[in-house]
Amino acid sequence: MRIAVVGAGLGGVAVAVGLHRAGHEVTLLERGAALREKGTGIAIMPNGLRALDALGLAEDVRGRHTKAFAGGLRDWRGRPLLVTDVIQAQQEIGAVVIVERAELHQALRAPLPADLVRTATPVDRLEIGDSEVAVISGGRAVAEADVVVAADGIAGELRAQLFPRHPGLRRTGRLDLRGMLPRPGDLTPDLLACQLVDRRSGAMFGLFPVGEDRLYWFTDTALRGAPPGPEEARGQMLSLMADWHPLVTRLIEDTPPSDIHVDPIAGLAEPLPSYVSGRVALLGDAAHGMPPDLGQGASQAFQDAAALTRHLTGAEPADAAERLLRYDAERRPSANRVMRGAFRQSRLTSRTGVTAWLRDALLRAIPSRLATRQLAALWHTE
Numbered sequence: 361m362r363i364a365v366v367g368a369g370l371g372g373v374a375v376a377v378g379l380h381r382a383g384h385e386v387t388l389l390e391r392g393a394a395l396r397e398k399g400t401g402i403a404i405m406p407n408g409l410r411a412l413d414a415l416g417l418a419e420d421v422r423g424r425h426t427k428a429f430a431g432g433l434r435d436w437r438g439r440p441l442l443v444t445d446v447i448q449a450q451q452e453i454g455a456v457v458i459v460e461r462a463e464l465h466q467a468l469r470a471p472l473p474a475d476l477v478r479t480a481t482p483v484d485r486l487e488i489g490d491s492e493v494a495v496i497s498g499g500r501a502v503a504e505a506d507v508v509v510a511a512d513g514i515a516g517e518l519r520a521q522l523f524p525r526h527p528g529l530r531r532t533g534r535l536d537l538r539g540m541l542p543r544p545g546d547l548t549p550d551l552l553a554c555q556l557v558d559r560r561s562g563a564m565f566g567l568f569p570v571g572e573d574r575l576y577w578f579t580d581t582a583l584r585g586a587p588p589g590p591e592e593a594r595g596q597m598l599s600l601m602a603d604w605h606p607l608v609t610r611l612i613e614d615t616p617p618s619d620i621h622v623d624p625i626a627g628l629a630e631p632l633p634s635y636v637s638g639r640v641a642l643l644g645d646a647a648h649g650m651p652p653d654l655g656q657g658a659s660q661a662f663q664d665a666a667a668l669t670r671h672l673t674g675a676e677p678a679d680a681a682e683r684l685l686r687y688d689a690e691r692r693p694s695a696n697r698v699m700r701g702a703f704r705q706s707r708l709t710s711r712t713g714v715t716a717w718l719r720d721a722l723l724r725a726i727p728s729r730l731a732t733r734q735l736a737a738l739w740h741t742e
Contacts, residue, residue, distance in 0.1 A: 364505035371644030371661030372511035378669030391482035397465035401576025408659025411666040420467040436558035438605035441723040506677040514649035522637040530629035535583035539615035543575040559716030591617040631696040653705035
């Protein structure tokens with residue numbers, strides 16, 4: 361079949377490779393001038409790695425496996441709230457891999473022939489017929505396909521065309537800052553792979569190792585007004601977290617503003633009624649955009665890509681609509697559960713006042729063994 365994939369992010373590239381290897385005639389359309397990913401670190405959960413295995417794309421990623429470490433939630437001064445045994449969780453369910461987003465994108469797109477990619481091609485809309493779909497860019501058809509995969513991201517325009525009554529995105533009222541820098545030599549293992557939460561402000565700071573010598577950090581704080589630029593946001597964060605564990609302000613200070621990424625956190629206002637409309641399928645954030653609190657965004661996109669590839673393998677144009685419905689039936693219930701869970705987690709970690717004090721007291725009372733089982737269950741998301 362002729363398949364057009366709109367959007368060359370991580371999920372779009374993964375599904376394009378999978379469908380190409382399945383024997384389909386694939387065209388990957390990207391609005392940017394080149395295939396590249398911006399950003400810092402990204403977590404791939406065990407379910408995401410299993411999906412990459414199914415696509416034949418996990419070998420390079422697994423080679424970047426981060427050594428197991430202690431983890432959990434701590435208060436703003438670094439005192440334990442919820443301790444998890446990540447080593448045990450990984451033995452039960454599988455590894456979590458933290459990689460640099462740009463390196464991951466490069467590894468995933470490597471098997472895709474360059475002549476299948478069209479850059480600088482923003483897609484305006486789709487003209488959907490009974491037997492094919494025309495992909496429109498700049499007022500003209502740039503591709504005609506038996507199936508279109510819309511992987512154009514959380515702010516993509518194709519979802520609104522397919523589901524005009526859906527309310528679209530909803531901001532959570534939170535701001536995300538992310539940065540990467542060389543790992544300090546004196547960083548103690550107990551602070552790796554942990555998240556610090558502040559019941560006074562509802563702010564959160566997390567950090568994870570990337571390979572042997574780099575560190576990825578991120579924050580989540582209340583957003584008031586328009587999102588600030590990196591330098592202003594960095595200054596605001598240093599002021600807000602001045603009395604946190606000294607490592608927090610040190611890492612933020614050591615990261616140049618040019619290496620800090622700032623985004624208002626958003627997700628779909630409500631789950632979509634379907635991930636499919638006729639011969640068009642939504643994938644990744646376009647289908648189930650969610651807050652980053654569970655670290656499942658990329659992994660869910662990879663599960664979409666693996667499922668879509670499997671359901672379309674061996675399909676003919678006449679089979680397309682029915683095969684896509686199978687994809688929707690498999691992925692929508694699971695991914696929507698994860699999306700709802702991410703919103704719940706966002707509300708939990710951003711609590712303030714009495715409810716946050718109660719949250720912290722309850723977290724301290726949870727035995728490490730039970731917390732580890734809960735972590736393993738979260739990673740087992742399918």
